[in-house]
Amino acid sequence: MDDALVAYNAGRVDGAAGFRDPQIAEDPEVGPDYRVGILDGRIAAFHMLNELRGILGVTDSLFEHPDDPR
Secondary structure (H helix, E strand, O other), rough: HHHHHHHHHHHHHHHHOOOOOOOHHHOOOOHHHHHHHHHHHHHHHHHHHHHHHHHHOOOOOOOOOOOOOO
């Protein structure tokens, strides 16, 4: 059980960072937990960016023209 929680947490951190470790993801024992953590991390990052967009009042992409001053 501890290995599953560690793998999930590692996946959540990696998912929030936009990273995926293929070696852990394909591991037969902890791979599924890692992949679920990745998904949860990506969802958390999406919600964070969505909140940031709301705070900043941005309706366009945050990354479309990153060097253009607004």
